[in-house]
Amino acid sequence: MEPVLVPSGSMVPTIPAGSRLVVVAERLHRDQPARGEIVTLADPAYPGRRLVKRVIALAGETITTAAGRVMIDGEALEEPWLKSGSVTELAEPVVVPAGHYYVMGDARLVSVDSRAFGPVALDSIEGRGRMIAAPLDHAGTIH
Numbered sequence: 001m002e003p004v005l006v007p008s009g010s011m012v013p014t015i016p017a018g019s020r021l022v023v024v025a026e027r028l029h030r031d032q033p034a035r036g037e038i039v040t041l042a043d044p045a046y047p048g049r050r051l052v053k054r055v056i057a058l059a060g061e062t063i064t065t066a067a068g069r070v071m072i073d074g075e076a077l078e079e080p081w082l083k084s085g086s087v088t089e090l091a092e093p094v095v096v097p098a099g100h101y102y103v104m105g106d107a108r109l110v111s112v113d114s115r116a117f118g119p120v121a122l123d124s125i126e127g128r129g130r131m132i133a134a135p136l137d138h139a140g141t142i143h
Helices: none
Strands: 002-006 019-025 038-042 050-057 062-066 069-072 100-104 125-134
Touching (some): 038 100, 050 062
Antiparallel strands (some): 002 019, 038 050, 050 100, 062 069
């Protein structure tokens, strides 16, 4: 386990900016991430920097949007972690390649995520977010 600082508001309301997230650091080869899970990954644009995002679509799935909602293979994705009124738009459908995941921040209007850099390879996912350690008023497990 290791602490990870979440510097931006891309995961609000789930994880406030400035929080310290406890991450189980593992390469995830045996136990692959599930949809809805919060993961840390290498930032494709800034080597050495980490991002914290949520797994939205899995390998082989097609992700689209309709009326601001995420659609996976034509079915609306239930996203209880989003603040009401959050809108998500994709320019075109994306088929997630084998060995990859489509990740997004919970604060869709400010998050730089797979909409900007595309699906991420399993090898770039470094760990799973398990709980918020600080600030104390937000401490606890995350979902």
